[in-house]
Amino acid sequence: MTRHTMSNVAPPTDLEAVASGTRASRLMQSWRMAGIFIPFLILFIVLSITSSAFLHTANLINILDQQASTLCIAAAGTLVLVAGGIDLSVGSTYALAGVTAGQIGQHHSIFIAIAVALAIGLLVGLVNGVVVTVFKISPLITTLAMSYVIEGLALKITAGNLILTGNIPGFTTFATATFLSVPSAVWMTAVFVVVLALLLSRTTFGRYVVAAGGNAEAARLAGVRVGGIKITTFVLSGLAAALGGVIDASRLGSILANSGGAGLSFTVLAGIVVGGTSIAGGEGSGWRTAIGVLFIALIGNGFDLLGVDPNWQQIVLGLILLVAVGLDMWTRRARR
Amino acid sequence: MDGDHRTAGAPGDDLVVTGVSKRFGGVPALSQVSVTIKAGTVHALIGENGAGKSTLGKIISGVIEPDEGSVVLGGAPLHMRSPREAMAHGIVTIAQELAIVPSLSVAENVYLGAEVATGGFVRRREARRRFRELAQRVGFDLQPDVPAGALSTADKQKVEIMRALSRNASFVVMDEPSAALSSHETAALHHIIRSLTAQGTAVILISHFLSEVLSLSDTITTLRDGHLIRTVEASGATEDSLIEGMLGRSLSAAFPDKTPAPPDAPVVLDVSHLCAPKVEDCSFVLHCGEILGIAGLVGAGRSELARAILRDARSSAGSVRLDGQELAGHSPRRAIRRGLVLIPESRKEMGLLMGRSVRENISLSRLDLVSRAGWVARLRERREVAALMSKTTVKAADMGLPATMLSGGNQQKLLFARSVMCAPTVLIADEPTRGVDVGSKRAIYDLLVQMAQDGMGIIVISSELEEVLGLAHRVLVMRHGRISAELTGPDMTEGAVLAAAFAETSAS
Numbered sequence: 001m002t003r004h005t006m007s008n009v010a011p012p013t014d015l016e017a018v019a020s021g022t023r024a025s026r027l028m029q030s031w032r033m034a035g036i037f038i039p040f041l042i043l044f045i046v047l048s049i050t051s052s053a054f055l056h057t058a059n060l061i062n063i064l065d066q067q068a069s070t071l072c073i074a075a076a077g078t079l080v081l082v083a084g085g086i087d088l089s090v091g092s093t094y095a096l097a098g099v100t101a102g103q104i105g106q107h108h109s110i111f112i113a114i115a116v117a118l119a120i121g122l123l124v125g126l127v128n129g130v131v132v133t134v135f136k137i138s139p140l141i142t143t144l145a146m147s148y149v150i151e152g153l154a155l156k157i158t159a160g161n162l163i164l165t166g167n168i169p170g171f172t173t174f175a176t177a178t179f180l181s182v183p184s185a186v187w188m189t190a191v192f193v194v195v196l197a198l199l200l201s202r203t204t205f206g207r208y209v210v211a212a213g214g215n216a217e218a219a220r221l222a223g224v225r226v227g228g229i230k231i232t233t234f235v236l237s238g239l240a241a242a243l244g245g246v247i248d249a250s251r252l253g254s255i256l257a258n259s260g261g262a263g264l265s266f267t268v269l270a271g272i273v274v275g276g277t278s279i280a281g282g283e284g285s286g287w288r289t290a291i292g293v294l295f296i297a298l299i300g301n302g303f304d305l306l307g308v309d310p311n312w313q314q315i316v317l318g319l320i321l322l323v324a325v326g327l328d329m330w331t332r333r334a335r336r
Numbered sequence: 337m338d339g340d341h342r343t344a345g346a347p348g349d350d351l352v353v354t355g356v357s358k359r360f361g362g363v364p365a366l367s368q369v370s371v372t373i374k375a376g377t378v379h380a381l382i383g384e385n386g387a388g389k390s391t392l393g394k395i396i397s398g399v400i401e402p403d404e405g406s407v408v409l410g411g412a413p414l415h416m417r418s419p420r421e422a423m424a425h426g427i428v429t430i431a432q433e434l435a436i437v438p439s440l441s442v443a444e445n446v447y448l449g450a451e452v453a454t455g456g457f458v459r460r461r462e463a464r465r466r467f468r469e470l471a472q473r474v475g476f477d478l479q480p481d482v483p484a485g486a487l488s489t490a491d492k493q494k495v496e497i498m499r500a501l502s503r504n505a506s507f508v509v510m511d512e513p514s515a516a517l518s519s520h521e522t523a524a525l526h527h528i529i530r531s532l533t534a535q536g537t538a539v540i541l542i543s544h545f546l547s548e549v550l551s552l553s554d555t556i557t558t559l560r561d562g563h564l565i566r567t568v569e570a571s572g573a574t575e576d577s578l579i580e581g582m583l584g585r586s587l588s589a590a591f592p593d594k595t596p597a598p599p600d601a602p603v604v605l606d607v608s609h610l611c612a613p614k615v616e617d618c619s620f621v622l623h624c625g626e627i628l629g630i631a632g633l634v635g636a637g638r639s640e641l642a643r644a645i646l647r648d649a650r651s652s653a654g655s656v657r658l659d660g661q662e663l664a665g666h667s668p669r670r671a672i673r674r675g676l677v678l679i680p681e682s683r684k685e686m687g688l689l690m691g692r693s694v695r696e697n698i699s700l701s702r703l704d705l706v707s708r709a710g711w712v713a714r715l716r717e718r719r720e721v722a723a724l725m726s727k728t729t730v731k732a733a734d735m736g737l738p739a740t741m742l743s744g745g746n747q748q749k750l751l752f753a754r755s756v757m758c759a760p761t762v763l764i765a766d767e768p769t770r771g772v773d774v775g776s777k778r779a780i781y782d783l784l785v786q787m788a789q790d791g792m793g794i795i796v797i798s799s800e801l802e803e804v805l806g807l808a809h810r811v812l813v814m815r816h817g818r819i820s821a822e823l824t825g826p827d828m829t830e831g832a833v834l835a836a837a838f839a840e841t842s843a844s
């Protein structure tokens with residue numbers, strides 16, 4: 001029998017050391033903390049060595065440029081997921097905003113075109129958020145249904161035609177003007193992602209988002225406006241989707257009513273999940289989402305550069321997703 | 337699964353725990369603890385919050401594996417990697433943090449993992465029959481078919497108890513089984529425990545109620561900070577000797593002295609003719625500096641009344657005036673901003689963000705105090721939270737730890753710390769000390785009394801009669817959603833409260 005005194009309390013240990021238990025759980029913990037950063041770094045280094053074309057400023061900027069819209073949408077989608085929701089309508093919102101901007105830009109100033117497009121995204125997000133919180137319909141169903149409605153609207157507006165935006169004076173410049181030889185699409189994305197990531201990690205709003213997704217009833221009783229918080233995340237998501245649509249319409253010179261679509265929604269979701277954000281809500285990080293999206297992009301880029309059969313990309317991406325979600329479930333269960 | 341598949345141990349064998357240690361990360365939760373649990377006895381584990389009782393219980397029941405040491409049954413060390421394997425050895429557990437599947441029915445929850453089935457098909461009628469039999473045997477009044485998620489905390493506790501009993505175990509670990517029960521349900525539980533031991537089953541009872549421990553158990557083991565202090569025969573122990581062992585010091589009295597509010601203290605909360613689901617026409621006033629106790633059976637509508645006062649009930653009539661002004665709106669947020677704060681009855685479901693840190697849990701309601709223009713000032717938050725933690729005696733190795741990793745009593749104190757941070761004018765505490773150890777209880781009581789002296793109005797809802805009587809200046813007793821009695825001064829006796837809580841309804 002061991003005698004000991006009251007003062008023999010555990011010394012204050014560093015957070016991670018305490019939070020982790022066995023070796024396995026420490027591993028899981030570091031997956032959450034460092035998460036996707038390590039695989040990302042490894043992949044980056046491997047690609048730098050194996051492909052001579054990879055580590056060129058032009059290639060890297062090109063990757064960022066191509067991922068600009070996905071990064072914006074995923075940054076906002078992280079907030080939605082952390083707040084306990086999911087947004088499958090971003091793909092079609094992206095297209096609707098893009099074609100609307102293109103259509104309006106033909107006759108009006110590009111300012112109006114872009115403003116209307118963003119307003120549409122905002123409105124879609126508002127509708128999503130209100131339906132989810134006020135009518136208590138599951139976000140999965142709500143946003144899935146909305147995605148059909150929105151895509152239908154976009155098809156109606158364009159009559160199924162390709163909308164050319166490259167001929168609109170000034171419109172192309174919106175996303176392709178360069179500053180320090182980096183296109184504006186990348187600059188805008190960087191600002192947007194940083195703002196949203198800080199919003200989640202450092203502000204009261206971010207805390208409320210986490211609380212709403214972690215335990216909505218407890219959050220409500222603690223005085224958090226859970227409904228308002230959830231609606232705000234959907235609005236941000238809609239806005240980000242519209243911004244992404246406008247950026248790509250400007251960057252690519254043309255857009256279709258069914259560009260984006262479910263494919264984009266799922267790519268965004270994949271990026272968020274690979275970044276370690278939990279699909280069950282209550283935790284996640286904007287930084288890791290950005291890395292997650294870029295990780296997937298690097299796989300694609302690397303496969304292209306190395307000339308690997310593109311079908312392998314799909315297979316590898318699918319497996320990575322499974323691993324990411326599996327690890328998420330595992331850490332959750334281990335904590336019970 | 338049935339009891340015949342035991343791979344070690346025969347009926348009558350003792351369960352021997354030898355030298356078990358368990359560390360969580362760098363922090364030891366148990367160090368070199370050895371106890372022998374004799375078959376057919378009640379063996380109590382007591383100790384402060386975080387002393388390691390639940391950890392020991394979990395090791396015995398296979399929920400976690402010890403780092404060192406072993407659990408030996410009938411001479412053979414058991415290697416249990418899951419509760420299921422422990423069950424095969426005849427060891428079952430009732431967890432402190434309730435593990436109920438809300439979408440499944442009560443009966444399905446009871447037989448979860450041991451379904452009454454033939455060839456994979458669940459035999460529902462048979463399951464329901466067995467459920468009824470079991471319910472009758474233990475004297476619980478539960479409907480088999482309602483979804484378990486809809487039950488009150490106490491009823492969920494009963495489901496857990498029934499689940500353990502349905503397994504015909506020879507060792508049952510009960511981690512604070514009576515924490516959520518009212519007095520007559522507790523009596524029923526005690527009856528069950530006695531009949532279990534009469535049948536040769538041993539009960540490992542973890543409890544903070546020393547009177548319960550003394551009256552039920554044969555042997556009492558005291559833990560402190562993960563160390564075994566001593567194991568004694570219950571017949572030779574007294575409450576004082578147990579407290580001395582748990583805290584390392586003696587406690588002068590369980591309750592602080594009462595300092596009733598002056599008779600001319602202003603009314604801070606005026607509830608009149610309040611009606612809500614399960615609440616019928618309740619009226620009362622609360623004065624500044626007053627501690628008002630609300631007693632009654634579980635299900636009498638006490639928690640519902642609290643929610644209705646917060647204006648958080650779906651439909652409610654009547655008025656609630658706070659500081660003379662009507663409390664409008666229908667959200668807890670409005671109430672908190674006006675200075676009315678509730679500590680909800682279920683910390684896991686209604687109180688805490690279990691996966692988030694101690695810090696985030698405490699500061700959640702008043703982030704505005706530690707932020708500027710929506711930006712959280714982390715340093716200020718840390719300082720504030722650290723002060724609140726010491727004020728409410730929260731024991732955690734680090735304020736960055738998620739709430740799940742705290743012991744049950746310390747989780748409860750997080751809610752307390754959060755509401756202290758709100759600096760309310762009226763505090764409604766629904767079962768404020770559920771699962772809190774005697775020493776910390778006293779700290780919380782002192783805090784409540786202090787807050788009342790500073791002019792706050794406090795309502796304490798508790799199933800612990802002693803707590804209500806020991807703290808409150810005035811007691812309301814509820815029955816069937818109505819206030820059936822108001823007791824003051826010398827009328828505040830256990831007998832009077834029980835009479836009002838149980839009294840047969842003549843009208844209504």
Ligand SMILES: Nc1ncnc2c1ncn2[C@@H]1O[C@H](COP(=O)(O)OP(=O)(O)OP(=O)(O)O)[C@@H](O)[C@H]1O
Nearest residue numbers: 360365385386387388389390391741742743744745
């Ligand atoms: N999963 C875990 N991870 C990290 N630390 C843990 C974990 N579970 C328990 N602990 C720590 O181990 C110690 C003992 O906890 P335990 O739950 O056994 O206490 P207890 O005696 O049951 O207390 P209570 O009376 O509050 O229920 C505490 O300091 C607690 O914070």
Ligand SMILES: [Mg+2]
Nearest residue numbers: 390432743744
């Ligand atoms: Mg415990």
